[in-house]
Amino acid sequence: MHFGILHPQLIKQSPILNYYMSVKIYTTPSCVYCKMAKEFFKKNNIEYQELNVALDEKAREDMIQRSHQLGVPVIEINDQVFVGFNRLEIEKALKGLA
């Protein structure tokens, strides 16, 4: 599948970005939008931590508390919480950090 590629400058910088950027993706194994989100970050060389809320009860509680959301994916970039996977919205947020 094709996912948006960030500006080359950003990719070049992304090891630096990773240094101060923390990305968490709350997922379930059967959720396709979670897979899309993971592929997007992989393609852009941005490290992320995946939290499978189907197994990890603490992560599930954290996710619900932080996002007030009973649905996945929930994506956290530093302290920004994104509900669902909207590629354009995530790209915008990452460009803001670059």
Added chain:
Amino acid sequence: MYDLVIIGGGPAGVAAGVYAARKKLKIVLIAESFGGQSLVSDDVQNWIGTVSLSGFDLAKKLEDHLRAQEDIEIIDTDLVSKVEKIKPDVSGAAHFRVTTKGGKTFDTKTVLVASGSRRRKLGVPGEKKFEGKGVVYCSTCDAPIFKDKVVAVVGGGNSGLEAVVDLFPYASKIYLLHRRDELKGDPTTQEEVTSNPKTEVILNAETQEILGDKTVQGLRYKDKKTGEMKELDLGGVFVEVGSVPNGEIVKGLVDLNKFGEIIVNHKTQATSETGIWAAGDITDVLYKQNNISAGDAVKAVLNLYDYLRSIERKVSDTALAHEESALKT
């Protein structure tokens, strides 16, 4: 000026894109995403040529096949907002303008509408307020979040039954609410659902309101037999009440049936408006299936290709006639 604008990235849109690209037409395909409604399916076992694959992999394969074509323009993560008729060419053949939500416009000789359908909502108070906060439209995605919760599934068709099955490993109790006096859906899945002690089927139940505070806490329904209002205490409501066709973009331009589906000629996929074709779940096709959508889109492209060639001939004939009459005068 494009020869063809394809609206949609499901099996119909992609099949059309592949065929039209091989005909060397000037095409643009506009889709929010690829794969159509099967995208969220865990396991698709009837896509001919593949024994089993996930909706995600099906979407990937479709997109890869489309992108492998030369000279096809693809606009993704955008949606078409309207299709309108513009000034015809010299021979009188219709031209159309397709506008996207992102503000792009494309002028074209023909349009293939393959915009599919989307999940139907209940349309009751509280549904919108609690979307993502206990109201769920993707049971395969979100069932695990409802571990040890009492939940309701609204809708007794196949997708409702499958949502119940998705919830078995997680929810502590599942009410299955259905408007009619008997369940629809496959007998085997019905058997699986009703034989599980976690399930309680409530028939003749018309959902009135989703209740809650920060998240869903319950649901009010009307017992259609007695007229009585009843309430259930719940941690989540899974809505599985069918789909609605995405036909708004061509409303007023082509004929729709009472369900909002585009009426097509089932031999050619032509709509009531010359120059516009439609294929897949957006149409009044009797069976909504991935394989059928792809096949119908192929029919549409072959037919619109003939049409494009005929108007080309008309245009050159008209030009010739003009030239001749100019010579005479």
